[in-house]
Amino acid sequence: MAHRFSSKRSARTSTVFAQRNYVLLLIGIALVVVGFAAMRIDNQLESFVSLYLAPLLILGGYLEVIYAILWRPSSGEEE
Numbered sequence: 001m002a003h004r005f006s007s008k009r010s011a012r013t014s015t016v017f018a019q020r021n022y023v024l025l026l027i028g029i030a031l032v033v034v035g036f037a038a039m040r041i042d043n044q045l046e047s048f049v050s051l052y053l054a055p056l057l058i059l060g061g062y063l064e065v066i067y068a069i070l071w072r073p074s075s076g077e078e079e
Helices: 019-041 048-070
Strands: none
Touching: 019 048
């Protein structure tokens, strides 16, 4: 006997990341871009923004990207 294959697909497909992961990832990338832009724009010799604030923004952006990759919704919080 021939088996019939069902063409039904689940209504909900599972993705690797939830929507919140993508939002957090975009925030992290934006922080990195703003940090590099601040480092480039404020290019004076001893500027507070380029020496202290921009590296902190870049570091915070990279940490946000790592957090966005590792964050997983709890079982009751599935989107």
